[in-house]
Amino acid sequence: MKIRILWMVISCLIVVALVLVSCKAAPEEEAVSPPKEGSQYGGHLHVGTHWIPTSLDPTTSTSGPDLVYYYSIVNPLVAFDLNAQVVSHRSLAESWEFPDADTLVLKLRKGVKFHDGTDFNSEAVKFAWERVLDPTTPSASAGTFAIIKEVEVVDNHTVKLHLEHPWSGWMSALASGGGCPISPTAVAKLGEEHVFKPVGTGPFKFSEWVPGNYLEVTKNEGYWGVDDAGNPLPYLDSITISNIPDMAVMSAAVESGKIDVGQIADKDLDKFEALDNISVYTLEGSGSRPHIYLNGTMPPMDNIHLRRALHFALNPDIMNKAVFYGRYVVAKGGPFPTNSWAHYESPYRPYYDVEKAREELLLGGYPNGFEMEVAVYSDPGIVECAEIAKEQWAAVGIKANLNVYDIGTAVGKVMLNEELPLLFGSCGGQTDPGRRAETFYSTLSTYKTGMAYASPGEGKDIDHLIAQLSSCTDRQDAPPLLAELGDITQGDVWEISLLYRNDYFAYWDKVRGWGDDSFHPYYLVVEDLWIQK
Amino acid sequence: MQAYVIRRLLEMIPVLILVTMLTFTLLLLLPGDPVEAMFEVGSNPTPEMMATMRHKLGLDRPIPVQYGMWLGRLLRGDLGRSTMTHIKVTEELKARLPVTLQLGVVAWFFSIIIAIPAGVISAVYRGKKLDILATVITIGGVAVPSFWLGMMLIILFGVKLGWFPVFGFVSLFDNPIEGLKHLVMPAFSLGVFAAAINMRQMRSAMLEVLALDYIRTARAKGLRERIVIWTHALKNALLPVVTIMGVQIGRLFGGSVVIETLFAVPGMGRLMVSSILDRDFPVVQACILIIALAVLLSNLATDLIYGYIDPRISLGRQTSK
Numbered sequence: 055m056k057i058r059i060l061w062m063v064i065s066c067l068i069v070v071a072l073v074l075v076s077c078k079a080a081p082e083e084e085a086v087s088p089p090k091e092g093s094q095y096g097g098h099l100h101v102g103t104h105w106i107p108t109s110l111d112p113t114t115s116t117s118g119p120d121l122v123y124y125y126s127i128v129n130p131l132v133a134f135d136l137n138a139q140v141v142s143h144r145s146l147a148e149s150w151e152f153p154d155a156d157t158l159v160l161k162l163r164k165g166v167k168f169h170d171g172t173d174f175n176s177e178a179v180k181f182a183w184e185r186v187l188d189p190t191t192p193s194a195s196a197g198t199f200a201i202i203k204e205v206e207v208v209d210n211h212t213v214k215l216h217l218e219h220p221w222s223g224w225m226s227a228l229a230s231g232g233g234c235p236i237s238p239t240a241v242a243k244l245g246e247e248h249v250f251k252p253v254g255t256g257p258f259k260f261s262e263w264v265p266g267n268y269l270e271v272t273k274n275e276g277y278w279g280v281d282d283a284g285n286p287l288p289y290l291d292s293i294t295i296s297n298i299p300d301m302a303v304m305s306a307a308v309e310s311g312k313i314d315v316g317q318i319a320d321k322d323l324d325k326f327e328a329l330d331n332i333s334v335y336t337l338e339g340s341g342s343r344p345h346i347y348l349n350g351t352m353p354p355m356d357n358i359h360l361r362r363a364l365h366f367a368l369n370p371d372i373m374n375k376a377v378f379y380g381r382y383v384v385a386k387g388g389p390f391p392t393n394s395w396a397h398y399e400s401p402y403r404p405y406y407d408v409e410k411a412r413e414e415l416l417l418g419g420y421p422n423g424f425e426m427e428v429a430v431y432s433d434p435g436i437v438e439c440a441e442i443a444k445e446q447w448a449a450v451g452i453k454a455n456l457n458v459y460d461i462g463t464a465v466g467k468v469m470l471n472e473e474l475p476l477l478f479g480s481c482g483g484q485t486d487p488g489r490r491a492e493t494f495y496s497t498l499s500t501y502k503t504g505m506a507y508a509s510p511g512e513g514k515d516i517d518h519l520i521a522q523l524s525s526c527t528d529r530q531d532a533p534p535l536l537a538e539l540g541d542i543t544q545g546d547v548w549e550i551s552l553l554y555r556n557d558y559f560a561y562w563d564k565v566r567g568w569g570d571d572s573f574h575p576y577y578l579v580v581e582d583l584w585i586q587k
Numbered sequence: 588m589q590a591y592v593i594r595r596l597l598e599m600i601p602v603l604i605l606v607t608m609l610t611f612t613l614l615l616l617l618p619g620d621p622v623e624a625m626f627e628v629g630s631n632p633t634p635e636m637m638a639t640m641r642h643k644l645g646l647d648r649p650i651p652v653q654y655g656m657w658l659g660r661l662l663r664g665d666l667g668r669s670t671m672t673h674i675k676v677t678e679e680l681k682a683r684l685p686v687t688l689q690l691g692v693v694a695w696f697f698s699i700i701i702a703i704p705a706g707v708i709s710a711v712y713r714g715k716k717l718d719i720l721a722t723v724i725t726i727g728g729v730a731v732p733s734f735w736l737g738m739m740l741i742i743l744f745g746v747k748l749g750w751f752p753v754f755g756f757v758s759l760f761d762n763p764i765e766g767l768k769h770l771v772m773p774a775f776s777l778g779v780f781a782a783a784i785n786m787r788q789m790r791s792a793m794l795e796v797l798a799l800d801y802i803r804t805a806r807a808k809g810l811r812e813r814i815v816i817w818t819h820a821l822k823n824a825l826l827p828v829v830t831i832m833g834v835q836i837g838r839l840f841g842g843s844v845v846i847e848t849l850f851a852v853p854g855m856g857r858l859m860v861s862s863i864l865d866r867d868f869p870v871v872q873a874c875i876l877i878i879a880l881a882v883l884l885s886n887l888a889t890d891l892i893y894g895y896i897d898p899r900i901s902l903g904r905q906t907s908k
Contacts, residue, residue, distance in 0.1 A: 106861055108671050116671070189639040196636055249673060265682045266853030267756060298754050298851045303741060306753045310746045432864075460864045462624030470623060500634060 092566065093281070097585030099293045099565065101578065102304050102316030106297055110252045110263060112234040113185050116194045118482060121230055121577040123269050123295055127169075128234035128254030131160065131179070132225050135571040136337075138395055138486075138529075140225070143279065144579070146174065146235065146255065147228070152527050155220040162211040166278045168237035169259040176207040178235050185241070186232035195232035197500070198223065198489065220525030222532070223489030257288040257581035268296040279581055289567070289584035308332065308560045314585075315561035315578070320381040326560045335568065337557040339391025340575040343382070344373065344439040345481035346550035347494075349468050351502055352475040354426055359418030361547035364476075365404040366411035367450045370552040373439045382553040388540055389481045389490065391554040395529065396487040398536045402545030411450045423451020429464040430456050431479040439552070440478040469501040481551065482575065487536055488524035495543065496520050516542065592891070599883045604658075606879045607872065611654050614868050621670050621866035622646065644670055657872065667869035669862075676873045679858060684877065687854035689759055690847070691839040693770045694778035699832065701782040703821075706789020706828075710797060711816060721786065728783030737776035737849045744772060754851035773850040777843060781835045788831050792824035799823075826897055833889025837882035 105119035112124050133144035142148070149161045166174040183205050186193045193199075201221050206214040227233055240253035250263050257279060258271035272292045279287040298304045301319040308316045309329065318326055318334070326334050346364075354360045374382050383392065387399035404410070415421055430440045437458055444454045454476075459467065461479070468477035493499055496517055519542075523535045543549065559573055567583040622640045641647050645656060660667060666676035709721040745753035751772050759766035796802065797820055805815045844856035855874055862870035 109673075114673070189636050190643060246673060264853065265679060266857055267851075296755060296851065297853070299848050299857070300851070302738060303754050303849060303851065306741050306746050310749060310753055312745075312753055312755075459618065460624070460866075462866060463619030466620050466623040467618070 093285075093289050093582075093584045094587060095289050095584070096291050097289075097587075099290050099315070099580065099583060099585065100313045101293060101295045101580075102298045102307050102313040103295060104297070104299050104301060104304060104317070105576070106266065106299075107269075109249045110260070110269065111236060111249045112231050112252070112254075113182060113193055113195070113236060114191055114249055115231055118194070118230070119576045121574075124234070124252055124254070125230075125256070125577040126258040126271050126293060126295075126580050127252050127256045127260055128236060129166075129256050130230060131162075131228040131233045131235070134225060134229055136393075136574065138225070141571060144581070152220075155525065155527075156217045158215040158217065158221065158224055159208070160213045160215070162213065163278065164211055166255050167276060168240070168255050169253045169274060170237050170240050172237045172239040172253075174235065174255050175210045176213045178238055179213050180205045180207055181238040181241075182235040183232055193232060195227065195230075197493075198227045199232050219521065220527060222524045222526045223486040223492075224527070226486040226489060258290075258293060261292070266297060268294050270294050277581075281582060288581045290580070293580060305560070308562075311562065314565050315559060318558050318560045320379045320556075320558065322560075323379075323381065323558050326558075331563050332560055333563055335559045335561070335573050337559065337573045337575065339383070339393045339554045340557045341480060341482045341555050342385060342389045342391070342551040342553065343480040343555040344436050344443075344552050345389065345479055346552070347468060347477040347479065348547065348549060349472060349475045349477075349502060350548065351472055354418075354420075354424050355475040357418050358546055359414045360420065360424065362404055363411045363414035363418060363450065364447065364452065365547050365550055366407045366414060367447050367452065368443055368550070368552065369406040369446055371406075372446070373442050374553055376442060377435050377438045378553065378555075381558075382555050385551040385554050387551065388544055389549065389551050390487065396532070396536055398533075398540040398544075400537075400540045400544035402541055404547065408450060415450065415452075420451075423453065425453040425455070426476060427474050428454045428456050428476045428478055429467050429474045430458045430477075431464055432458050432460050433480065436478060436480060443478065472502050480555075487532065487539075488520065488526065491520045491523055491539060495539075495548065588894075592887070595887050595890075599880070599887075602883060603876065603879055607658070607661075607876055608654065610872055610875045611657065611868075612650065614866075614871060615650055615653075617866070619866050621868055624670075624866040657869075661876075666873045669870050670867045671862075671865045671870075676869050679870060680855070680873060680877065683853060683855045683858045685758065686756055686852060687840065687843055687847070687856060689766070690770060690774055690777065690843055690852055690854055691836065693767075693774035694839055694843075695781070695832070695836065697774050697778035698781035698785055698835070701779070702785030702789055702828070703825075705782075706786045707793055707816060707821060707824075709786070709790045710793030713794065721790075725783045725786050728779045728786075731779075733776045733780060734845050734849055736779060737772065737846060740772045740776060741850075756850075756852045756854075769852075773846045773852055776849075777839060777846045781832075781839065784835070785828055785831060788828045789824065792827050793820060796820045796824045822896070826893065829892055829896060830889055833885050833892070836885035837878065840878050840881055 101122075103119075103122045105117075105122055107115075107120045107123045108117045109115045109120055110124050110127070112120070112128055115124070129144065129146045131145060131147045132150070133141040135141055146163050146166065147160045148163050151159050153159060160179070162174070162176060162179065168174060168178070172178070183199060183202060185191055186195045186199050187202065189196075201218050202215050203218055204216040206216065208214050234254065236248070237253040240251075241248045244251055250265075251260055253260065255278070257274055257277045259274045261272045262270040270292065273288055273290065277287055281287055296313060298307055298313075298316070301317075304316045305318045305322045305326070307313045308318065308326070309332070323334065326332055348355045348361060350356055370384050374380055374384060386392070387397055387403065390396040390398070415423060428440065430437055440456050444456060447454050456478075457474070464477055464479060467473040468475070494501060498517065519535065519539055523532065523539060526532045526535065557575065561568070564586045565583060566586050569582075572579045572583070622637050622644070645653055648656070657667065664677070666680070668675055669679060672679075705721050705724075709718045712718050741753045744750045752769050755769055757765040757769050759770070802815060802820055805819050806812070810819075840856070843852075843854055844860055846852070847854045847856040848860065855877065859871060859874040861867075862874065
């Protein structure tokens with residue numbers, strides 16, 4: 055009897071399987087398409103990402119990649135493109151000025167509402183920043199916004215920020231995280247639930263979040279943004295952003311049409327470029343990878359000659375070919391890639407030269423080399439590069455013992471707790487050199503990697519130089535300061551950029567509206583995309 | 588029987604406490620600070636913010652105090668909050684556990700419907716081509732990494748043929764057909780190793796049973812061979828296989844980590860991996876508690892089923908005569 059029941063169940067499963075295989079997808083609904091040259095209203099976009107969000111609320115976000123999820127739901131106070139040029143038609147602030155060096159006045163866009171109908175105004179901006187600065191809110195923006203002494207509401211659409219000192223990094227700070235206001239009404243009503251049910255002013259509003267699976271957003275019918283012809287945005291009806299951890303599966307998902315756009319691995323570039331109906335966009339210079347951080351407070355990294363020996367011994371071209379299929383660009387300069395306005399190549403920067411490496415070892419008092427512990431990010435590409443670096447260092451007598459840790463632990467051991475002298479990791483896309491210098495070089499930073507700790511009294515007042523750079527509210531004043539800083543940090547090897555990474559995004563040609571500003575290291579600009587039927 | 592079940596359930600409590608205590612201690616001994624892990628490189632958190640977070644999460648207290656607080660909350664049904672997302676761990680588990688359960692059950696089902704018929708046929712046709720074929724497939728099932736098998740299925744059935752979606756999850760309770768379509772490949776990848784093991788067990792057990800006197804008697808009575816095999820022999824041969832299958836449930840939970848990551852199935856396995864990397868201790872602790880509970884309950888269920896299948900086995904009193 056029991057066997058009979060078992061066979062009945064098995065037979066039913068076989069029938070179901072046959073039905074599934076023969077099932078066809080239901081035809082998509084026809085979209086309504088009002089005329090506008092090229093664009094069409096309607097349609098659904100499916101985006102793939104391998105990032106897992108810490109929060110969908112930009113204020114409580116502790117990770118840059120969270121942008122890929124919340125960027126369609128909110129608007130930044132100041133939006134900018136990859137050349138760090140302001141994109142005013144996507145900014146909630148219409149204009150800004152510095153009446154004096156320590157004061158920033160923002161004029162806010164009028165007629166904007168949050169998705170729940172709450173007015174976007176100065177009070178909402180003040181609420182957002184006070185929330186960031188609340189020490190119980192774990193916000194990645196808090197360290198950056200600590201420069202704000204007071205937020206003053208001048209009128210309904212004018213906000214005045216009183217700063218501790220001049221702030222060159224204001225633009226990048228207002229472009230994400232705490233610079234993306236959310237509805238105070240929604241936060242009061244939802245409380246902590248707002249973390250994964252954000253209410254912003256963006257082109258799309260929150261619809262559904264399934265943890266670890268996907269975020270679904272739907273069109274904000276009352277969105278304030280319009281296209282060049284004055285037609286309301288967005289064009290799309292909805293977007294799904296799916297989390298796909300494995301890059302090979304991401305490539306398969308794009309190729310099979312399960313998703314419309316996703317980042318693909320370097321090794322799949324040739325395959326996708328040969329496919330019909332799929333295009334590839336190359337996002338150049340999205341960061342430095344691999345990137346070496348040095349803790350100058352710890353031996354042997356407190357020895358400038360040994361740091362230079364390390365740098366001279368490295369041949370990043372080998373890493374590029376072996377690990378990244380030759381797709382990256384060998385770094386010439388600091389952490390700002392070649393296409394960044396802040397790029398600077400110092401004439402004092404070391405490049406691969408084994409003989410000079412040996413000379414530096416001699417000058418450093420270690421003619422036969424030395425041994426050191428190295429922390430390495432647990433990223434497969436980084437680990438492979440570290441193994442190559444280990445062999446290149448060994449060729450000149452430097453013995454590196456690699457210790458692989460997750461990113462948080464690795465950063466803590468080298469940059470916070472001074473346990474290890476060197477971190478082999480990566481460096482994300484940067485926009486503001488002053489802000490970066492404050493984080494990584496200043497003696498006032500939480501991070502202990504600033505060589506200023508190691509070189510007091512050598513006449514290099516790095517904090518003063520950083521303060522000058524951070525005070526450059528006009529970018530045109532920055533290049534001489536960048537050069538002076540770069541000569542110190544590159545010449546004295548405070549950190550080492552080895553390769554500038556490229557990211558590749560594959561998308562189906564039915565997705566239109568892409569521009570040079572559509573792809574960013576962590577997010578897509580989706581408000582003016584459409585689906586070609 | 589009732590007393591036996593109650594006794595076994597009570598015996599689980601000290602085991603679970605020991606597991607949680609060990610897990611708690613080992614997690615805190617791991618290198619890395621959970622508060623430091625909360626902030627990405629370059630966010631430059633202030634020392635005050637980190638101290639505040641540390642205090643808020645109770646990480647500035649002695650380890651025994653932290654464990655005691657965690658245990659006290661657990662008894663009130665509160666598993667704490669994720670240090671990364673700050674949402675309640677119970678909410679995370681409510682979303683993830685059913686996913687892993689569905690994947691595990693379907694995988695387990697795959698392993699049964701493959702293993703039992705294959706094992707029986709292999710035993711009946713011992714030494715013949717069918718037996719050799721089944722053996723080769725079995726060895727392949729054990730040797731092939733589930734990750735690789737999953738990728739091959741994705742390429743063939745997902746990309747080339749387009750029969751099944753290459754990633755994602757739809758609940759069987761929301762949409763049974765779409766749900767099954769999303770589960771076919773991951774469940775097969777997960778279940779094939781168990782199927783291979785079960786098949787070998789089934790074959791061995793069948794060979795043993797088929798050699799017994801009562802089978803010869805059944806044949807001598809003129810019963811059809813189909814009845815002899817599937818009615819009389821299979822029932823006794825199932826006993827050791829049931830034991831193995833019950834134990835495999837715990838393995839399916841652990842093996843799901845790789846498959847869930849590959850197929851982007853938002854289950855507990857993926858949650859646990861990301862939580863370990865993020866030093867999200869409350870979530871890791873809860874996941875391990877759930878897995879331990881699942882293993883213990885599956886062992887109990889196996890024993891109960893064993894007693895039901897074999898009337899000679901008397902649970903709670905003497906073992907088989």
